Amino acid sequence: MNMSYLETTDPEISAIIDKETARQVNGLELIASENVVSRAVLEASGSIMTNKYAEGYPGKRYYGGCEFHDMAENLARDRVCSLFGAEHANVQPHSGSQANMAVYFTVLKPGDKILSMNLSQGGHLSHGSPVNFSGIIYESHQYGVDLNTEQMDYGIIAEMARKVRPKIIVCGASAYPREIDFKAFAEIAEEVGAYCVADIAHIAGLCATGIHPSPVGITTFTTSTTHKTLRGPRGGFILCDKEFAAPIDKSVFPGMQGGPLMHIIAAKAVCFREASTDGFKKYSEQVVKNSRTLAETLSSNNVRLVSGGTDNHLCLLDLTNFGITGLEAEQALGNAGITVNKNTIPNETKSPFVTSGLRVGTPAVTSRGMKESEMKQIGEWISAIMQDSKNTGLQDKIREEVKSLASQYPLYPDLT
Ligand code: DSN
Numbered sequence: 273m274n275m276s277y278l279e280t281t282d283p284e285i286s287a288i289i290d291k292e293t294a295r296q297v298n299g300l301e302l303i304a305s306e307n308v309v310s311r312a313v314l315e316a317s318g319s320i321m322t323n324k325y326a327e328g329y330p331g332k333r334y335y336g337g338c339e340f341h342d343m344a345e346n347l348a349r350d351r352v353c354s355l356f357g358a359e360h361a362n363v364q365p366h367s368g369s370q371a372n373m374a375v376y377f378t379v380l381k382p383g384d385k386i387l388s389m390n391l392s393q394g395g396h397l398s399h400g401s402p403v404n405f406s407g408i409i410y411e412s413h414q415y416g417v418d419l420n421t422e423q424m425d426y427g428i429i430a431e432m433a434r435k436v437r438p439k440i441i442v443c444g445a446s447a448y449p450r451e452i453d454f455k456a457f458a459e460i461a462e463e464v465g466a467y468c469v470a471d472i473a474h475i476a477g478l479c480a481t482g483i484h485p486s487p488v489g490i491t492t493f494t495t496s497t498t499h500k501t502l503r504g505p506r507g508g509f510i511l512c513d514k515e516f517a518a519p520i521d522k523s524v525f526p527g528m529q530g531g532p533l534m535h536i537i538a539a540k541a542v543c544f545r546e547a548s549t550d551g552f553k554k555y556s557e558q559v560v561k562n563s564r565t566l567a568e569t570l571s572s573n574n575v576r577l578v579s580g581g582t583d584n585h586l587c588l589l590d591l592t593n594f595g596i597t598g599l600e601a602e603q604a605l606g607n608a609g610i611t612v613n614k615n616t617i618p619n620e621t622k623s624p625f626v627t628s629g630l631r632v633g634t635p636a637v638t639s640r641g642m643k644e645s646e647m648k649q650i651g652e653w654i655s656a657i658m659q660d661s662k663n664t665g666l667q668d669k670i671r672e673e674v675k676s677l678a679s680q681y682p683l684y685p686d687l688t
Contacts, residue, residue: 297687298675299609300650304586304633305446305474307503308640308683309539310546317505317539325531329521344538351544355480356488358511363540364524364532365508368473369398371495372442373405374510377523378493379467380439382409387433387466388442389424390414392616392624394588396446396471413438417448422579422618424448426456433464443491444471447615447631449567449582454487461491469493473508475584477501477635480547481556484584492516501559501585501635503552504543507536555638559585562634565644569651575658578617578629586633589658590617596661598627604657605630607667609674610650640681649677 279286301308309317321344327334330342330349348363365371380386386406389395393416397404400412413436418425433441441464443457454470461468470487476496478484488494494511498504512520525532546552560583567577567587578588591601598614605612616622617629632654634647642650653670660666 293687297683298678299611300674300678301636302610302612302632302634302650304613304631304635305497305500306633307499307501307635309499309503309505310542311684312542312546313503313505313539316542317535319535319538321538322533322535324534326534327525327531329525341534341537344534344541345532348537348541348544351541351548352509352511355544355548356486356494356511358488358494359514360512360517360520362510362520362524363507363537364529365495365510366529366533366536367506368396368471368495368497368508369404370524370528371497371508371510372396372398372469372471373528374520374523375469375493375495376406376410376440377527378516378519380410383411384440385411385413385436385438386440386442387413387415387429387436387438389445389448390416392620393417393618394445394448395442396444396473399442399444399471417579417618419618423450424452426453426460429457430460430463433460433466437464438466440467440469442469442471443487444469444473444475444495446474447586447588448474449577449584449587450579451484451583454485454490458487458490458492467492469495471495473497474500474586477503477547477552477556478560478584481553483553483556483560493520498540498543501556502543502547503555503635503639504547505536505539507533507540509540558643559634559638561644562638562642562647563587565647566632566634566651569648570655573651573655573659575655585635586631588615588617589630589632590628591630591658592628594658594661596658597622598629599625600661601630601658604661604667605654607664608653608657608670609678610653610657610670637681640678640683642681646677646681 326338326341349361352361388399391401400407441461468491470491479486499506567582576590602614614627615629615631
């Protein structure tokens with residue numbers, strides 16, 4: 273990539289970026305929450321929009337010189353509203369956690385009850401984990417999956433909601449391979465008089481393209497990141513009805529953030545336009561086809577899949593049968609140029625630093641143009657390493673094969 277100024281003025285950081293570029297170019301990224309942004313997103317996020325303070329909102333800023341920032345933010349808001357069919361959007365949250373925080377700040381008081389999915393069974397830190405602000409400030413109650421089916425059981429969740437009477441119910445997950453029934457969650461929330469927030473960070477691209485049912489217009493709030501299946505810059509956003517527009521905006525700024533990252537908001541606008549194209553819909557369909565193929569290949573090699581398969585962009589592997597931990601598997605695959613993350617699984621017996629599982633996802637490799645036949649190959653490589661995880665010779669051999677496959681699918685045409 274052309275970074276000639278950086279190379280001259282700061283060779284140390286330039287060399288680090290070069291190494292990371294080589295890692296991305298030569299390896300296979302299977303972390304389910306990562307992706308490869310377009311050149312256009314990359315350019316906007318590296319643009320001079322970063323130079324500006326723009327605290328406030330379009331037309332109501334606390335700084336002069338914001339006229340073009342107003343245009344960019346309006347475009348981002350309009351585009352994301354149109355993409356998801358929402359009445360109001362706030363595109364300023366720096367992350368998905370901050371989007372969630374803004375929703376909580378809007379409708380909860382410290383000590384109020386929230387009901388959400390347990391982190392160890394697929395939820396997220398910002399959904400009430402005891403080590404996160406959401407579990408410290410609020411009284412957190414958590415549901416999990418049915419331990420037999422390893423899928424959400426809406427009857428059990430409804431029972432919990434009736435017992436707990438939470439002020440807010442959070443649905444959405446970071447390691448759940450199955451479709452989420454947002455309508456069922458909204459009905460449960462309505463029955464117990466709770467607000468319902470859908471955190472679609474992982475599946476936003478699938479919801480935008482109709483491949484996964486969208487919660488917009490069904491749940492009270494929708495929060496998300498922009499950088500996972502939606503394939504935008506790192507960041508977050510909130511969607512809601514007009515009724516909540518003013519309090520949500522106030523919660524984000526001045527409630528919890530200062531100046532918005534205007535270069536990122538410009539890049540979010542680019543992402544939202546890209547996500548509205550037919551090409552993105554085809555991409556999203558391929559993400560799920562690839563995920564299913566990867567799951568089938570792993571399954572046919574005796575890798576147990578949590579819940580038995582996948583409906584979305586990720587699958588969760590239970591490594592118990594192989595006698596290795598998630599940590600060991602992550603390291604062994606990393607040695608072979610395949611980047612994944614260890615993950616807890618339902619009925620987990622190990623710590624989150626060790627785990628019994630692995631999470632693998634297809635958004636990034638699909639962005640590089642890989643299809644079912646490449647997924648079969650990747651599934652065979654993963655299975656071979658799981659079966660012989662201490663064989664460093666095998667890892668070295670596969671690393672060369674991975675590099676060769678990766679070279680056929682460049683991240684960017686000039687980065688082969
Ligand atoms: N860290 C993200 C993930 O990997 O799913 C969630 O925030």
